[in-house]
Amino acid sequence: MKISIVIRAFNEEQHIGRLLYGISKQDYPEPEVILVDSGSTDRTLEIASQFPVKIVHIKPEDFTFGRSLNMGVAASSGELVVLISAHCYPVFPDWLDLLTQPFNVKEVALSYGKQRGGESNHYSEHQFFRKYFPDNSVLQQAHPYSHNANAAIRRKLWEAHPYDENLTGLEDLAWSSWAMDSGYEIAYVAEAEVIHQHNETMPQVFNRYKREAIALKQILPNSTFTFGLFLRKWLGNTLYDLNQARREKVFVKQFGSIFQFRLMQYWGTYRGYHFAGKIDAQLHRAFYYPANILENKVAKSRNVEKIDYTQETNFL
Incomplete structure (x- = not known):
């Protein structure tokens, strides 16, 4: 089953190299990668050009979260489309395989994976990640929560129902709610883990x-x-x-x-x-475009070697 990866980016020079390097180290052979750039003025595109990436441009004045996703998915050719934030990166080389495994069940419309924060995230955001992205997978979720920072969808279902281009956010929740209302299933895959980096004021x-x-x-x-x-x-x-x-x-x-x-x-x-x-x-x-650009659980360990990001500096 062919997989495409869609990344939304704006001025992500600090993160895009690590994400693309992590994708290059996946066990899955040569996924199609599409970068939707909304007017970056830093080295985002320069760094991305060092990888096999198809770049799609959206003007800042045309940007909405849903529209940029729709443009990226429209440019893809995979049966499954993985959506990942430009300031995320996969922890393990089997991330892509695990995130897309639930689609072996034909009723699954969407899967999403675990998120954990990086060193720059606020303490309370780490607590948010622990609460909403637990260590145990749920392959038939009872509610429509999902998160497009680390998710995958069936392209044919997106064709039937593209992302809402008028929302100021939560286009993922709107889409997953539609999917569940239409009789499809949502899967949460805890082992498909990414680090989601924020350094917000x-x-x-x-x-x-x-x-x-x-x-x-x-x-x-x-x-x-x-x-x-x-x-x-x-x-x-x-x-x-x-x-x-x-x-x-x-x-x-x-x-x-x-x-x-x-x-x-x-x-x-x-x-x-x-x-x-x-x-x-x-x-x-x-x-x-800003003016200035639950419980204390011990996370389960995996018997899988993590991606070594020390070589990623070669692309910066």
């Missing part, structure tokens, strides 16, 4: 959760997020993270980061839910 954290909340309100128009819920979510998750940090003996080091991240996360969510402005191309650009 607090205003960028606020911005991300605000745009996702605007999108969620579009997807679920009857949903609400009251000020009381904001307070409960912020305080509850802050206390949880602080307790985790205490157990991991990093309480003092991480106190400020935890307090600020959870505040920006849920205040952004609250403001997004109560956004009353016009959702247009200008809003999309404002979100994507």
Whole structure:
């Protein structure tokens, strides 16, 4: 079964080389790789050109998350299309094989894999990854949650239902909800692990959760997020993270980061839910082009040698 990989990128010179190197080390032979670039002004395209990559361009003024994905999938030729963020990279050489194995079941429309943070991620984001991407696989998921930073879909189903180009985010949730409503299945593959690197400022954290909340309100128009819920979510998750940090003996080091991240996360969510402005191309650009460019479990080990990224510097 032919596989295509679609990557969305904007000014990803710090990360794109590592991702493409990791793809080159996969056990799966020569997948088609498509990079959708939305106007990078750094060395992203220069670095990508050192690998066998097909580059698709989208103008910044035309960018939406769904539109860039649709352009990438449209340019692909695989029966399965893997979607991965430019600031992710696979941990193991069997990542691609494992992520696409669930499609041996014809009812599976989408699979997605585990995410863990890198050294630059905020402490609370590591807790988010642990909660939403557990260590155990679920090959017939009971809910529509998915994440396009590390996922795969059937191309023929995308042809029947492309990604929503008007959403300010969560186009993955909208698509997976459609798939489940249409009778298809979603699989979560914990062993198909990637490192998802973020190095966000607090205003960028606020911005991300605000745009996702605007999108969620579009997807679920009857949903609400009251000020009381904001307070409960912020305080509850802050206390949880602080307790985790205490157990991991990093309480003092991480106190400020935890307090600020959870505040920006849920205040952004609250403001997004109560956004009353016009959702247009200008809003999309404002979100994507910033002014300045549960439990403490021990992760299961795998008897598979990790990809050695020390040679990846040759491409930087």
